Structure formats: structure tokens, C-alpha cells
Amino acid sequence: MDWTNKNIHPSKVVNVGDVVEVMVLDIDEERRRISLGLKQCKNNPWQQFAETHNKGDRVEGKIKSITDFGIFIGLDGGIDGLVHLSDISWNVAGEEAVREYKKGDEIAAVVLQVDAERERISLGVKQLAEDPFNNWVALNKKGAIVNGKVTAVDAKGATVELG
Numbered sequence: 748m749d750w751t752n753k754n755i756h757p758s759k760v761v762n763v764g765d766v767v768e769v770m771v772l773d774i775d776e777e778r779r780r781i782s783l784g785l786k787q788c789k790n791n792p793w794q795q796f797a798e799t800h801n802k803g804d805r806v807e808g809k810i811k812s813i814t815d816f817g818i819f820i821g822l823d824g825g826i827d828g829l830v831h832l833s834d835i836s837w838n839v840a841g842e843e844a845v846r847e848y849k850k851g852d853e854i855a856a857v858v859l860q861v862d863a864e865r866e867r868i869s870l871g872v873k874q875l876a877e878d879p880f881n882n883w884v885a886l887n888k889k890g891a892i893v894n895g896k897v898t899a900v901d902a903k904g905a906t907v908e909l910g
Contacts, residue, residue: 748785750792751825760785792824793863804858806870810850818845820854820870827868830856834871837879883909 748760761767773782800806808820811827818830832841848854856870887893887909895907 750786750789791863792826793861793866793868795824796822796826796868797861797863800858800861802858802860805855805875806858807853807855810848810852810854812850813845813848817841818848818854818872820856822868826866828856828858828870829868830854830870830872834859834869834873837873837876 748757749755752759767785768788769783769785770787771781772784772787774780775782806820806822806828808822808828811819811821813819816829817832818835819827820830822828832845835841836844854872855875856872857874858868859871859874860867860869862868893909895909897905898908899906
């Protein structure tokens, strides 16, 4: 009945006596039933988003929820986009980086992928900034002598943070 509210009771959308515009979805002559669709007469918000936004576009919205796998951001058209944990920060692990955000925060992100058919929008926060690894590699070639700070040591070796 609605593109964005999947588990909504029909009484929240229509009332007895309402005149509605619907699309004929199926006709079962044997059972004498006609299936109708209300949402099909409205624009699909995921399709609209796909038509108006490209990969790399910047979007803004409020954080609607934070889960074990990422941050859901409310976007235009009443739909949500997901920032996966791996797309929150270049330098901080997702589980740690997500702690800096809370429900209701305004947040900017970059469109990574739009799958209107599956009703999924992938977003990234870290993509708003340049990748520090790529920047470092561009400035320091193989064979260069550099300074760094040892941040961990174990039996396999040492971890060095390069500036």
C-alpha cells in the first residue's frame, strides 16, 4: 500500500468511504478476484532517487537508526540510505567510529550505489575526504626512508603509524 512503510495496517492509509486511485495488478477470473495496488499509482521513491542522484553525489540527512552493521540516514522521499561500518572512517575501525554518531544527528555522506530494484542505497561518510593511504603513497615511493611511531608489537612483527 505504501512504498516506504512496509508493515503498515491498511487502516493507517485508507478509511471506509475514501475514493482512491489504484492500479489493476491482477485479474483472477476463476476466483472472481481483482488485485489492486495503491502505491503503484505513486512514484517509486527509490527510482526517483536513482534518477536524480549519481554515484559520488553528496547528500545530507538525519540519522534514523544505528545498527550493528551501520548507520541509516533519512533521505528525500522518505527513504533511508545505509552507511556500512566499513564506510564510516578511513582510519578508525567501524565499531569504534560509529560511537561518534547518535540518532537524530545531521550527517553528510556520498552516494556509493543505488539499487532501486532492491530498494537499497549505499552511502559513505569516509568518501567525503581523500583516502590518507593513497595520499601517503603518492608522496612516498618504494625505497623511501620515512619515520613512524610504533603502535603495537607482537610475535609476527610491529605495527608502525606513518605520518
